[in-house]
Amino acid sequence: MALPVDNTSPDNLSLDNKFHPFPSPAKLNLFLHVVGRRSDGYHELQTLFQFLDYGDTLEIKATDCGKIRLLTPITGVAAKDNLIVKAATMLQLEAQALGQANLPGAEIKIDKILPMGGGLGGGSSNAATVLLALNALWQLKLSTEKLAALGLALGADVPVFIHGFAAYAEGVGEKLTPRDPEEYWYLVSKPNCSISTVSVFTSDDLPRNTDRQLAQSADIDACHNDCQVMVIKHYPEVAKLLSWLLEYAPSQMTGTGACIFSRFDSKAEACRIQAQLPDGIESFVAKGINQSPLIPVIKALSLN
Ligand SMILES: C[C@](O)(CO)[C@H](O)COP(=O)(O)OP(=O)(O)OC[C@H]1O[C@@H](n2ccc(N)nc2=O)[C@H](O)[C@@H]1O
Ligand SMILES: Nc1ncnc2c1ncn2[C@@H]1O[C@H](COP(=O)(O)OP(=O)(O)OP(=O)(O)O)[C@@H](O)[C@H]1O
DSSP states (O other): OOOOOOOSSOTTOOOOOSOEEEEEEEEEEEEEEEEEEOTTSOEEEEEEEEEEEEEEEEEEEEESSSOEEESSOOTTSOGGGOHHHHHHHHHHHHHHHTTOSSOOEEEEEEEOOSOTTSSSOHHHHHHHHHHHHHHHHTTOOOOHHHHHHHHHTTOTTHHHHHHOBOEEEETTTTEEEEOOOOOOEEEEEEOSOOOOHHHHHTOTTSOOOOOOOOGGGOOGGGOOBHHHHHHHHHOHHHHHHHHHHHTTSOEEEOTTSSOEEEEESSHHHHHHHHTTSOTTOEEEEEEEESBOTHHHHHHHHHHO
16 A cells, blocks of 8 residues: 655755854955956956955755745845845745755845945855755755856856855856965945946946956956946045045955955954044955855755
């Protein structure tokens, strides 16, 4: 006689009924060159990514109810537009395609400390953390390459967070070559303005023809951020803060702004300048790191 089929739990779901913490670090673009524009409007970049030992924390619990629930909404971002929910929903479809009997679900909380629209890649990092974490919790066993390809549809910065190594990036930021830049201390300061990535990439003032270079020969000190030219012209808050910071340390914008990172040899020196920042400037001090703190957490979970 055939045994009754238990459909209450998806095949491989790890239901330990507890929240697991996962880091979701920030990134810096140590340089960012715009080297061309594709026919679909996206820009071809050459950029050097490094992570910071600073970022959001997500707590994720696998469930078998088929629902994705974000228990801590982010002010100003509707749940359906939140990259956390989008990433989880995208992975549910993959679970379905793998033939799991029931749709897996998840409850997710976020402690959001990264400024939004700051060029630190917070939204992309959150999406990457969800993809890697749920791949492990739902035991889907999708490859890193597959997760990076899925993540690219959510944002150009997602693949580097999935791979988790500092990298020289080309294409729209998805063709990655591992690099090992010096791990300096950074003071990251946010001018009092938010800059949308789209507005920078659609501006007539964005330089789009920086000479292409070879990945192996990219010299960080000879490089710059092409977006900074446009942003300084249109956002006086950024221009003012950048010229203040340049008095103390090499300083440059990350991504499409508005955050500026200033480089120091020691944490103490970075904190000393932080204490002197003009009133009302949001800031933090963090170390540049060449491996994302998320990767060891995922590896440990996958071994269990
Ligand atoms: C500026 C960087 O942060 C550098 O790391 C990224 O290229 C931006 O990555 P992101 O925030 O994940 O951006 P996406 O959400 O993919 O794209 C937002 C919008 O920016 C424009 N965009 C983005 C990336 C790119 N290489 N070329 C573009 O023209 C497109 O209009 C796109 O619709
Ligand atoms: N989980 C999320 N965290 C942050 N922003 C999100 C999230 N989900 C959706 N968004 C939207 O994405 C926008 C960009 O956020 P994000 O913090 O990634 O910007 P950014 O640091 O400038 O990114 P980038 O460097 O990739 O351009 C936000 O203004 C918000 O509307």
